[in-house]
Amino acid sequence: xxxxxxxxxxxxxxxxxxxxxxxxxxxxxxxxxxLHISGFRVEIAPFILxxxxxxxxxxxxxxxxxxxxxxxNLENMLMLPFEGRTLVFSYAAALGAxxxxxxxxxxxxxxxxxxxxxxxxxxxxxxxALAAIVIVSCLYPLRLGRTDAYAFYVRPASHRRTVKxxxxxxxxxxxxxxxxxxxxxxxxxxxxxxxACVLPLLLGQMEARFVLPIGFAILSLNTPICILLSCDxxxxxxxxxxxGQGRAFCVPYCLFIFGCNLAADIVFLCSWQIQLGGIGPLHxxxxxxxxxxxxxxxxxxxxxxxxxxxxxxSDLWHHPRKYIVPAVMxxxxxxxxxI
Amino acid sequence: MGENILELQNLxxxxxxxxxxxxxxxxxxxxxxxxxxxxxxxxxxxxFLKALSGLHEGFRCDSIYLNGQPVTFRDxxxxxxxxTVFAExxxxxxxxxxxxxxxxxxxxxxxxxxxxxxVRGFHFEDYTDTLLKDLSTGNKKKAFLITAFALKRPxxxxxxxxxxxxxxxxxxxxQLIAGYKEHGTVLFSSHILESITLTSDRVLVLEEGxxxxxxxxxxxxAANIREALHDENEL
Numbered sequence: 001x002x003x004x005x006x007x008x009x010x011x012x013x014x015x016x017x018x019x020x021x022x023x024x025x026x027x028x029x030x031x032x033x034x035l036h037i038s039g040f041r042v043e044i045a046p047f048i049l050x051x052x053x054x055x056x057x058x059x060x061x062x063x064x065x066x067x068x069x070x071x072x073n074l075e076n077m078l079m080l081p082f083e084g085r086t087l088v089f090s091y092a093a094a095l096g097a098x099x100x101x102x103x104x105x106x107x108x109x110x111x112x113x114x115x116x117x118x119x120x121x122x123x124x125x126x127x128x129a130l131a132a133i134v135i136v137s138c139l140y141p142l143r144l145g146r147t148d149a150y151a152f153y154v155r156p157a158s159h160r161r162t163v164k165x166x167x168x169x170x171x172x173x174x175x176x177x178x179x180x181x182x183x184x185x186x187x188x189x190x191x192x193x194x195x196a197c198v199l200p201l202l203l204g205q206m207e208a209r210f211v212l213p214i215g216f217a218i219l220s221l222n223t224p225i226c227i228l229l230s231c232d233x234x235x236x237x238x239x240x241x242x243x244g245q246g247r248a249f250c251v252p253y254c255l256f257i258f259g260c261n262l263a264a265d266i267v268f269l270c271s272w273q274i275q276l277g278g279i280g281p282l283h284x285x286x287x288x289x290x291x292x293x294x295x296x297x298x299x300x301x302x303x304x305x306x307x308x309x310x311x312x313x314s315d316l317w318h319h320p321r322k323y324i325v326p327a328v329m330x331x332x333x334x335x336x337x338x339i
Numbered sequence: 340m341g342e343n344i345l346e347l348q349n350l351x352x353x354x355x356x357x358x359x360x361x362x363x364x365x366x367x368x369x370x371x372x373x374x375x376x377x378x379x380x381x382x383x384x385x386x387f388l389k390a391l392s393g394l395h396e397g398f399r400c401d402s403i404y405l406n407g408q409p410v411t412f413r414d415x416x417x418x419x420x421x422x423t424v425f426a427e428x429x430x431x432x433x434x435x436x437x438x439x440x441x442x443x444x445x446x447x448x449x450x451x452x453x454x455x456x457x458v459r460g461f462h463f464e465d466y467t468d469t470l471l472k473d474l475s476t477g478n479k480k481k482a483f484l485i486t487a488f489a490l491k492r493p494x495x496x497x498x499x500x501x502x503x504x505x506x507x508x509x510x511x512x513x514q515l516i517a518g519y520k521e522h523g524t525v526l527f528s529s530h531i532l533e534s535i536t537l538t539s540d541r542v543l544v545l546e547e548g549x550x551x552x553x554x555x556x557x558x559x560x561a562a563n564i565r566e567a568l569h570d571e572n573e574l
Contacts, residue, residue: 165468169438169445177433177470238430241392242446243418 002086008073009094013102013311020311024102028109035113042114046121049111050128053104057132060103060314063184064095065140066154067312074153084149091152092137096130103318104129171252178228185224189260192222196268200275208278212269213333216287219264220294221326225257227316230307246303254299261291286336290329297325343367344494344524345405352386352398352548360386361398361548368494371520375535376528377564378545384528385426386548388498391526392423419447421494424483426502432472436463436482439471443486457485460511477503488515495519497527501534513537532561544568 014021044052064070077087108125141151166173179185196219203211229236239245265287273279301324310316345368352361361383368374376384389395393412403410410417422443431439444451458464461481466474471482480503487495497516501509516538519525529535535542542559544552544567552567 163435163468163470166435166438169434169442171442174431174433174438181433181472232430232432234429235431237394237425238428241394241418241423242443243415244446244448248442248446 001083002090005077005082005087005090006094008077009070009091010097012070012073013094013098021101025105028105031106032109032113035110040114041116044111044115046124049115049121049125052111053107053125053128054132056107057099057104057129058136060318061096061099061133061136062140063314063317064099064312065092065136065152066184067314068154069312070095071154078150078153082149087149088152091149096133096137098312098314099133100129103314106318171249172256175228175253175256179225182224188224189222189264192219192264193267195219196264197271199268200272204272204276208272208276208283210337212272212283213286213290213336214330215268215272216265216290217294217326217329217333219268220261220290220298220329221322222257222260222264223317223322225260226298226302226322226325227307227319228253229302230310231313231316233308236306250299250303253302254295257295257298258292261294262288265291290332293332294325294329297328301325342369343404343407344370345403347400347403349401350387350390350398351400352383352390352395354386354397356397359548361390363549366543366550368524368526370493370524372540373516373520373525373538374527375539375542376526376545377530377532377535377542377568378528379568380530382545383548384545385498387545388423388425388496388526388528391421391496392425393418420492421496422447422487422490422492423496424480424487424498424500426499427476428479428483429472433470435470436467436474436485439482440486440489443490447490447492449490451489454485454489457488457515460515461485461508462505477505477508480504481508484512484515488519491522493523495523495525495527497525499528499530501529501531509534532564535559535564536561 011018074091077091108129112122141147144151163177179189196215199215199218203215224231229239239249242248266284269279269283269287301321305321307316307319307321310319345366347364347366350361350364350366351359352364353359364383364387376387378384386395390398391412403412405417405420408416431442434442440451440454458467461484463478463481463485466478466482471479474482480500484497484500487497500512500516504512513534516525516527520540525538527534527538536559539559540555542554542564543550544554544564554563554567
């Protein structure tokens with residue numbers, strides 16, 4: 001029974017014949033060898049490695065447990081005369097395996113490829129990842145003050161909220177509501193602002209002209225707001241089916257991402273000014289240009305190359321496509337620095 | 340050709356190459372008629388409506404004419420002519436119904452006349468300022484149906500419009516579909532015989548992606564359609 005319960009969730013996440021798992025592990029191996037033979041090396045203290053693995057694994061596991069995409073499967077399993085312990089264990093084990101093998105393994109492939117690690121550190125990071133996954137699985141049901149299987153069921157919003165009445169629609173308002181309704185999006189945006197605050201500490205040793213554009217490029221990596229159409233297939237279908245959506249939806253969406261990116265860039269510039277000084281109007285203009293370009297790039301990717309066939313939202317958050325716009329921005333930053 | 344609002348010749352559609360979901364599918368829709376599509380699960384009804392909505396990637400069609408002019412399903416002119424209500428729709432969840440209506444009206448470059456009667460007819464008065472995400476399945480369906488009937492597009496596509504509706508709204512919907520001929524053509528799919536027999540001028544029976552039988556006028560009755568579906572099942 002436990003094996004069957006495990007397979008219900010595992011096959012959804014990894015594919016019927018676990019083909020997605022094999023593909024992901026293969027890609028991780030390729031990334032490991034590619035980076036390893038490139039000769040690029042970084043020194044990372046074991047404590048930082050463990051911290052990184054714990055925070056990352058815990059975050060992904062929490063996200064996987066909170067995903068509404070599991071609702072249909074779990075609903076059906078909870079409807080059956082299940083045994084609580086078996087169901088919880090198999091469900092958490094499947095999501096844990098997904099977190100460890102497809103997400104944490106990707107991170108470890110990169111850090112192990114560029115660092116020098118002993119077997120102790122490899123074993124230590126694996127144990128840290130496992131511990132993070134187990135602890136999150138235990139803590140997750142406690143958010144409802146319960147410990148039964150039903151605490152894992154993510155309920156759809158049951159309350160009907162009457163919002164402030166507007167006769168006219170506004171895509172900007174729509175996106176703002178969307179952002180406010182998704183706490184993880186807000187946390188991610190706040191985290192970007194945190195990064196913007198500390199970036200001057202890391203980049204401040206170099207000349208502003210060289211590193212400010214690099215900072216703008218890094219801050220364009222606000223994944224969740226750049227995958228809006230991919231993670232909402234019904235919305236994507238609607239904007240493709242209604243006439244004139246290139247202008248009606250994509251332009252406000254682009255401006256929304258621009259606003260978010262620009263806010264992070266402004267925080268970065270303010271932090272730089274406070275710590276190091278020397279920020280002028282030209283830097284603000286450059287920030288706006290980078291924010292706009294990255295917003296346009298993100299919307300074009302969403303419009304022409306939306307991500308499809310994902311299993312849970314976490315797949316979108318960690319899809320390599322998210323690095324395309326920041327990578328292009330980094331190249332642009334390099335060009336700007338040379339001018 | 341000029342008599343028909345829409346004319347398709349030899350439409351083929353697939354999800355994976357070599358396995359056609361629709362094949363040799365030709366159809367003429369006349370202005371101001373109600374056409375019902377019926378067929379067993381997997382017959383191709385939803386795929387056909389998705390293709391007409393420009394949402395199905397894998398398809399070929401020898402010719403598509405809208406009012407005698409060649410078009411594609413993704414032409415802006417074609418998009419402006421039709422509106423689709425999908426069997427399940429969770430789009431624009433953070434708009435209220437009123438905002439959604441205003442958004443869609445802007446997309447179709449229209450100013451909508453009063454929708455109060457439609458709202459009353461569907462008993463939707465209490466939900467017009469609620470976010471679509473907070474509506475039940477049936478109320479969500481009502482929101483999209485009200486939008487569809489308010490837009491009055493020349494071609495209205497409805498994929499299983501009755502699903503999820505309460506009986507009062509279902510009866511009101513039948514009236515609306517039957518009365519839509521004044522504005523344009525309705526093409527709708529349903530599994531419920533009553534919805535087809537009460538409203539359609541023409542019924543197309545689909546089987547394995549092809550139109551097997553067609554009934555018009557007096558031929559449309561539950562017995563004939565049931566027999567056609569039964570025959571299909573035996574084939």
